[in-house]
Amino acid sequence: xxxxxxxxxxxxxxxxxxxxxxxxxxxxxxxxxxxxxxxxxxxxxxxxxxxxxxxxxxxxxxxxxxxxxxxxxxxxxxxxxxxxxxxxxxxxxxxxxxxxxxxxxxxxxxxxxxxxxxxxxxxxxxxxxxxxxxxxxxxxxxxxxxxxxxxxxxxxxxxxxxxxxxxxxxxxxxxxxxxxxxxxxxxxxxxxxxxxxxxxxxxxxxxxxxxxxxxxxxxxxxxxxxxxxxxxxxxxxxxxxxxxxxxxxxxxxxxxxxxxxxxxxxxxxxxxxxxxxxxxxxxxxxxxxxxxxxxxxxxxxxxxxxxxxxxxxxxxxxxxxxxxxxxxxxxxxxxxxxxxxxxxxxxxxxxxxxxxxxxxxxxxxxxx
Numbered sequence: 001x002x003x004x005x006x007x008x009x010x011x012x013x014x015x016x017x018x019x020x021x022x023x024x025x026x027x028x029x030x031x032x033x034x035x036x037x038x039x040x041x042x043x044x045x046x047x048x049x050x051x052x053x054x055x056x057x058x059x060x061x062x063x064x065x066x067x068x069x070x071x072x073x074x075x076x077x078x079x080x081x082x083x084x085x086x087x088x089x090x091x092x093x094x095x096x097x098x099x100x101x102x103x104x105x106x107x108x109x110x111x112x113x114x115x116x117x118x119x120x121x122x123x124x125x126x127x128x129x130x131x132x133x134x135x136x137x138x139x140x141x142x143x144x145x146x147x148x149x150x151x152x153x154x155x156x157x158x159x160x161x162x163x164x165x166x167x168x169x170x171x172x173x174x175x176x177x178x179x180x181x182x183x184x185x186x187x188x189x190x191x192x193x194x195x196x197x198x199x200x201x202x203x204x205x206x207x208x209x210x211x212x213x214x215x216x217x218x219x220x221x222x223x224x225x226x227x228x229x230x231x232x233x234x235x236x237x238x239x240x241x242x243x244x245x246x247x248x249x250x251x252x253x254x255x256x257x258x259x260x261x262x263x264x265x266x267x268x269x270x271x272x273x274x275x276x277x278x279x280x281x282x283x284x285x286x287x288x289x290x291x292x293x294x295x296x297x298x299x300x301x302x303x304x305x306x307x308x309x310x311x312x313x314x315x316x317x318x319x320x321x322x323x324x325x326x327x328x329x330x331x332x333x334x335x336x337x338x339x340x341x342x343x344x345x346x347x348x349x350x351x352x353x354x355x356x357x358x359x360x361x362x363x364x365x366x367x368x
Contacts, residue, residue: 027095034096036360037078041100043359044131046070051125065110068102069118070127075101077353078360082337084115123344128351135358136241136266146236147271147295147315148263150278151322152252153330154215155245155350157227159341162209191282194257195289199265202258206246208343213248227338228346230329231255233263234322238361240354241266245347252277257286264290271295273319325357333357 022030022038030038047067075097076087091098091109103109110118122128194202214224229250233242242262244255256278263269272287272294279299287294295312308316329335333353340349 022100026099030096033079034100036363037075037097038100039363040078040356040359041071041074043362044074044135044355046074046127046131046355047102049127049130049134051121051127064102065108066118066121069110069115070122072101072115073119073122073352074356077334077356080332080334080337083339084112084119088112088115119340119348120345123348126348128348128355131355132240132243132351132358133266135355136239139362140235140239140241140267143267145241145267145269147273147318148241148269148292149234149236149273149319149322150232150256150259151234151275151319151326152215152229152231152255153326153335154213154223154225154248155228155230155335155338155346156225157210157248157341157346158339159210161211161226161248164211190254191257191280195282195286199258199261202261203244206244206255206258207250208245209247210341210343211247211249213250228343230326230335230350231259232322232325233259234325235267235269236318236321237365238321238325239358239365240325243351243354245343245350253280253283256280256283260286260290260292264292271315273316275319276300329353329357333360 047070050063050066050070052063072087072091075081076084079090081087081090088109088111091101091103092106095106098106098109190205197205208228210227212224212226213229214222217223225248227248229246229248229252231244231246231252232240234240242259244259244262246255256274260272270293272292274283274294274296276297276299279296284294284296295308295316297308297316298306307313326335329350333356335350335353338346338349340346
């Protein structure tokens with residue numbers, strides 16, 4: 001079943017069966033935003049992926065409550081609530097929202113502390129990543145994708161940036177080594193080893209501590225921030241396929257090869273579209289060896305600089321899908337309201353937004 005038909009069928013089922021049922025049992029008529037949230041939750045199915053551990057049952061944290069909390073965090077992204085306190089208040093004062101998320105009565109809504117503990121569990125188990133991977137597999141694994149747009153965006157943190165260790169200035173000896181002299185081997189650059197590394201190994205080597213980053217904006221001015229950087233692969237329909245969170249200071253090029261590998265495992269696609277920050281010999285080579293056509297804006301400082309061919313320039317101009325995704329995640333799905341600390345929790349917060357945005361974009365594409 002084609003993607004559009006599949007989503008259209010699901011939305012017709014929701015409108016014919018679920019909406020009339022909810023209209024009958026909810027205390028107030030549903031608003032347009034509530035109907036949108038229901039559709040997003042039906043596509044995301046986040047409750048299916050909530051970890052069901054023995055410890056969860058032993059300490060009285062019922063699975064149904066955890067599932068409702070997970071649905072509530074998707075609602076938090078959709079409604080752009082700035083923090084958990086706002087979410088809990090909304091659940092206690094808005095009967096429709098409370099029922100949609102899975103809490104029968106006001107007194108069933110847990111405390112803010114319980115929500116925070118559940119969020120920590122979700123982050124530790126990688127809930128957001130698993131839900132997103134399932135979305136991509138369900139809706140995109142059998143589709144041929146024209147191109148992938150690769151980009152990053154600044155994520156401001158709520159913690160003090162980590163201090164960078166001081167580099168020891170070891171003076172290199174010039175010339176050839178003397179007979180019998182042993183010199184320490186020059187460490188390989190990250191880009192030189194990433195392609196032959198296992199994906200998990202490459203990801204583990206990427207720094208994730210909160211630190212200071214600098215990036216040039218669209219007008220060419222340098223902007224600095226303390227926090228992290230979210231790196232994303234977005235397909236030609238504006239759907240996020242892969243995401244990585246790193247330290248703010250990490251150069252974009254360092255995540256290109258891991259992102260290529262991640263995305264290649266999930267979908268079949270033809271072109272890699274990247275800006276001049278990714279103009280490196282190793283990235284061009286990796287894209288080709290993975291069976292893709294790299295279209296990368298060449299850095300003017302590169303001595304081999306040459307303008308793109310007209311057909312490449314036309315395709316490259318569609319790279320703005322990644323920039324639109326980044327703006328939408330920040331402006332409409334909570335990407336600017338990062339109130340948690342630590343890379344694992346920050347990534348989980350962002351992934352709830354990514355999951356909601358993926359579902360919302362599917363609805364726009366199919367007219368749902």
